[in-house]
Amino acid sequence: MTSFEDCTIRVRYADTDQMGVVYYSNYLVYFEVGRTEFCRRRGIAYAEIERQSESYLIVAEARCRYRRPLRYDQEVVVRTFLQEFRKRTMTFAYQLIDPDTGTLFAEGETVHVVTDRQGRPKSFPEEYRRKLLGPEGETTKEESSEVRMD
Amino acid sequence: MTSFEDCTIRVRYADTDQMGVVYYSNYLVYFEVGRTEFCRRRGIAYAEIERQSESYLIVAEARCRYRRPLRYDQEVVVRTFLQEFRKRTMTFAYQLIDPDTGTLFAEGETVHVVTDRQGRPKSFPEEYRRKLLGPEGETTKEESSEVRMD
Amino acid sequence: MTSFEDCTIRVRYADTDQMGVVYYSNYLVYFEVGRTEFCRRRGIAYAEIERQSESYLIVAEARCRYRRPLRYDQEVVVRTFLQEFRKRTMTFAYQLIDPDTGTLFAEGETVHVVTDRQGRPKSFPEEYRRKLLGPEGETTKEESSEVRMD
Amino acid sequence: MTSFEDCTIRVRYADTDQMGVVYYSNYLVYFEVGRTEFCRRRGIAYAEIERQSESYLIVAEARCRYRRPLRYDQEVVVRTFLQEFRKRTMTFAYQLIDPDTGTLFAEGETVHVVTDRQGRPKSFPEEYRRKLLGPEGETTKEESSEVRMD
16 A cells, blocks of 8 residues: 655755755755656656657646755655546655654655646546556546545 | 835756756745845845844745746746745745736745754844835734735 | 956855855856857847757867855856857857956856757858857958957 | 776756756766765765865866766766875866766866865865775875876
8 A cells, every 4th residue: 555656865965055954946856856766666767758658747836845954965765655646637745754763854745737748738648647556556446546645 | 015026037048957948946946036135125135144143044845836837048027025924934925927928937935934053943033024024014013914915 | 359248147045055155066057147148148049049040059068167166145247258169169268257356256168069959060050150259250260260268 | 996986876857958968067966976975985974074074175177078968867877086186186087977888978077175164275184085095095105196087
């Protein structure tokens, strides 16, 4: 039932600001890394979606709640959930976690709309949909398969 | 009653991604530019707050809703509102606007907590508070002077 | 004979790192802003070159020499020179200057190769060439119109 | 005699620009990741140098030669050499390599000056020096232990 994927990144010097912590917009970059890895673990190279199916996951909304400062050289687990999957939108949720202590550095969500190259909304290709949802998605009856973050 | 400040930026090539639009985390950078300018127009150099009063505006939360794609070389008005001002937190709201058409590219909010260098919460220095709120803030009786975004 | 163009930027909080100064790769972003402005002042929107003539200025080399640290909120003049202009390559040179004191923060160069969308070298469109070189370029006889940086 | 260290990164969506390739300043970020890993493999956490010895490696110069475009999701080996080590300066050299084909994407160098917190030049702490140079550095007699890049 654990419908998430983990990957680990390390904070770069470039990511910090003069307060000595990671600059706030860079958390969204970490989310993107988690999103890409989530897709890859489910058998999808995100680049391939764009190329093969002419489908783009436009970001419609992004949110981040900052819990504890992240510092240079810190290892961080990016835990990515496919929180909601509708016909033309999907919501990913993220947690940035200290791999040693389990401390939560930050959490957030991104909402995506599926479009074609010209930005017109379209349905997400079925083959990718099945892969993304993973094994437990197969049995889901509803249009929206929600994954609780607790 | 329009308690906002405008400044104009221009989208850099560095800000775009391979979709040909501004990468989603960079909107938060634009918000920061707006926040800094808001402070400056009210007579406060943000760098000075950090240096002189040992007060830091830690970001506790950030949100952005993406309305229309932003492209390279586009001029953008960053309209910044001080949406809420409490003793130890403040919320800025932002609109990214096309200066020619008035089209809204994106909007969002950031919530900040005032801390000392060690990250302990503290009250925002009174002198800066008065400046930030501006003329119409003087007459405000309540602790929270809210500015509606419509 | 001063064949350069100036534009002014302001250091963003996002540009700093935990040493309290501008992170070293961001100087190249400032160079790009200068390059774009140089083109605009000569009557060329760089975006238009890409769109209309299917010509891309691929960066072949970049160099930066860091003289003095740049800090948050500092205003910086980006002075851009078209240092050399050959058939299929051009070299821009840059100086980052304190507008108040004239102090040099950094200087550098970027070498560009003109290619088509597929990355194949091509000649730079004549109409843009004439605009870029500006008035003093008209009288230049040699293939390479060099501008000395002192 | 192979005095280099390798680490692998993956190109993020955030790193690309509208030309569909990695934006040119981000190569310097990859160099920094290689530099940090080089130090770590030699038993030094770079963050620790700053904290414990009050020594900073200020960048004095950076160069990059771009050979082949780098694209989203590409895995890249960052090969880092300590090219030259003098009393108060050191030069790192870098190669960005395709792990599958050995193709060189880019190469470059960064020159660093050792300073204290206030930016005054100082000698690099001996204990770190020995670690950085590694086993083959022990037998080097000259002040400058140069590593050829071929």
